[in-house]
Amino acid sequence: MQMDVNQNNRRNFLKASLTISAATLVKPAVAIASLSAAEDEFKIAVGPYLQTNFNNSITILWLTNKVAAGWVEFGEQADHLNQKAYGKADLGLMQANSKLNAVTLSNLKPGTKYYYKIVSKEIKDFQPYKLTYGELVSSNIEEFVNADLNKEEVSFLMMNDIHDRPESIPHLLNQVPDQKQDFIFFNGDIFDYQTDEKQIIEHMLQPCVTHFAKQTPFIYVRGNHETRGKFAREFSQYYMHVGHTAFTLGPVRFVILDTGEDKEDSHPVYAGIVNFDDYRIQQAEWLKTEIESKAFKKAPFRIVMMHIPPRFSGDAHGPKHCTELFEPLLNKGKVDLVLSGHTHRYMVHQPDKNLNHYPLIIGGGPKNGTRTITKVKADQNKIVVSMLDDSGKEVGTYTALRK
Numbered sequence: 001m002q003m004d005v006n007q008n009n010r011r012n013f014l015k016a017s018l019t020i021s022a023a024t025l026v027k028p029a030v031a032i033a034s035l036s037a038a039e040d041e042f043k044i045a046v047g048p049y050l051q052t053n054f055n056n057s058i059t060i061l062w063l064t065n066k067v068a069a070g071w072v073e074f075g076e077q078a079d080h081l082n083q084k085a086y087g088k089a090d091l092g093l094m095q096a097n098s099k100l101n102a103v104t105l106s107n108l109k110p111g112t113k114y115y116y117k118i119v120s121k122e123i124k125d126f127q128p129y130k131l132t133y134g135e136l137v138s139s140n141i142e143e144f145v146n147a148d149l150n151k152e153e154v155s156f157l158m159m160n161d162i163h164d165r166p167e168s169i170p171h172l173l174n175q176v177p178d179q180k181q182d183f184i185f186f187n188g189d190i191f192d193y194q195t196d197e198k199q200i201i202e203h204m205l206q207p208c209v210t211h212f213a214k215q216t217p218f219i220y221v222r223g224n225h226e227t228r229g230k231f232a233r234e235f236s237q238y239y240m241h242v243g244h245t246a247f248t249l250g251p252v253r254f255v256i257l258d259t260g261e262d263k264e265d266s267h268p269v270y271a272g273i274v275n276f277d278d279y280r281i282q283q284a285e286w287l288k289t290e291i292e293s294k295a296f297k298k299a300p301f302r303i304v305m306m307h308i309p310p311r312f313s314g315d316a317h318g319p320k321h322c323t324e325l326f327e328p329l330l331n332k333g334k335v336d337l338v339l340s341g342h343t344h345r346y347m348v349h350q351p352d353k354n355l356n357h358y359p360l361i362i363g364g365g366p367k368n369g370t371r372t373i374t375k376v377k378a379d380q381n382k383i384v385v386s387m388l389d390d391s392g393k394e395v396g397t398y399t400a401l402r403k
């Protein structure tokens with residue numbers, strides 16, 4: 001019964017989120033965190049990991065191994081964490097009695113370094129009128145820089161099609177040594193399909209936390225493989241969002257689309273429980289609004305990220321539907337660059353005045369020798385893309401000048 005309510009809520013939320021400009025989904029209060037509570041010691045299971053849509057706010061997420069109440073202590077000096085933030089209250093209730101935690105810090109100062117730690121207090125017993133707390137745990141003090149929205153230059157890395165090979169994450173990151181990034185972008189198919197929470201932690205969250213996510217936020221959009229498996233309906237709760245969104249950072253308006261599945265909704269493997277045709281139509285409706293927005297129009301550059309490319313990924317139903325729905329809008333919006341994955345073959349497609357009016361860059365993966373990490377840097381005059389393979393060799397480049 002509870003499941004039905006949750007799914008209903010999620011469906012309603014999804015509907016609502018498509019009508020607003022940025023989907024921010026964190027519903028830990030209803031999340032199904034299935035971490036084993038068998039271990040005696042209360043601890044942080046994974047985290048903290050940062051996610052953001054910029055705009056002077058950042059979301060800090062973590063999981064504990066038992067239900068707890070948690071918060072973030074933060075400030076501008078490492079030895080003086082003078083502010084405290086809690087998970088978003090829902091109908092007057094603070095986020096608690098959950099293993100999942102998501103705390104958003106808002107109204108941050110541009111270009112400012114913040115120090116923070118996460119704190120969780122185990123809830124040992126939850127009686128209607130008497131709650132018993134257990135141990136308190138906290139992380140080390142970590143730091144991040146809140147990006148200045150007006151910065152001159154923005155840089156990020158894209159990884160895609162990791163397909164349950166967590167070792168690829170550090171391996172690819174190591175091809176780009178010591179370069180501070182504004183964010184790391186995961187362009188879908190990080191998993192083969194969703195099985196359980198353990199997979200989400202071990203195959204993505206933990207490698208991210210170990211290698212960058214305590215200091216540098218990641219942004220993630222679902223690929224077609226994340227829609228598969230018995231845990232696909234819980235999966236998004238572990239992230240700030242995994243669907244469509246848009247945000248501005250420095251000279252770039254970023255637009256992220258969720259391209260859904262690649263086969264027909266009626267395909268037997270989906271067993272009649274998906275509706276991606278409607279979903280993609282809603283995405284296109286949202287994109288239509290986005291390309292008419294002031295933020296989109298006034299940005300020096302517009303970069304679109306979507307897992308299934310809007311062209312050049314075969315004749316399956318999903319890719320064809322993406323071409324039909326999205327390509328005319330991307331052309332109309334005069335986007336400067338589209339970044340995708342899905343085909344497993346890295347490729348730089350040049351703009352074509354009869355097809356894609358924009359450069360379309362597709363990252364490779366997931367096998368050794370085909371994996372890529374794509375570096376993107378944009379300033380007021382140009383976007384420079386450099387795609388590296390897993391030996392660090394540059395296998396694709398593109399420079400887009402301001403029109």
Ligand SMILES: [Fe+2]
Nearest residue numbers: 189223224342
């Ligand atoms: Fe894919």
